[in-house]
Amino acid sequence: MFNNMKQLDTELLVGYIDNLGVDVVRQMLALYIEQSQVYLDDIAETTVNENQSGWQEACHKMKGAAGSVGLSVVHQRLVQIEKSTDDWPHKREYLASLKHENQLAITAFEKWLDSQ
Structure with a gap:
């Protein structure tokens, strides 16, 4: 769905x-990786509780x-799903997709940083 997006x-x-500097940007990424797991866990919990x-x-x-850390595809995906009123089975699918996109973006960021 987002393959043609940067x-x-x-x-x-x-x-x-x-x-x-690169070191501070690496620290930003490390913090994002930690925080994104918390956010994903929070989103997952809302699908269990069906809490809009x-x-x-x-x-x-x-x-x-x-x-704020430049993950364009993840940001855009969240823009699309944030206010979704779709049913919870669809939201669980969105969450699975979001987890996948987030991991792809983190990997792309790491590779990009290594090339700097």
């Missing part, structure tokens, strides 16, 4: 490296975090 906002990330407001809140938090 995984990373490299313009943003180059700006971070220019201003903060919790779904929106957890997606919104992760959307901000993904955007």
Whole structure:
């Protein structure tokens, strides 16, 4: 679905490296990896409890975090699903897709950083 989209906002990330250095950007990624797991767990919990407001809140938090570290595809995916009122089986599918996209984006970020 997102194959033709750029995984990373490299313009943003180059700006971070220019201003903060590669080591700080690596730390940002490490923090994002930790936090994204918390957000994914929170989103998963909302699918168990079928909590619409919790779904929106957890997606919104992760959307901000993904955007701030330049994970374009993950951010866009969260924009699409954050306010979804689809049924919970569909939301569980969205969550599975989001986990996959998040891992792809983290891998792309790591590879990109290694090339800097």
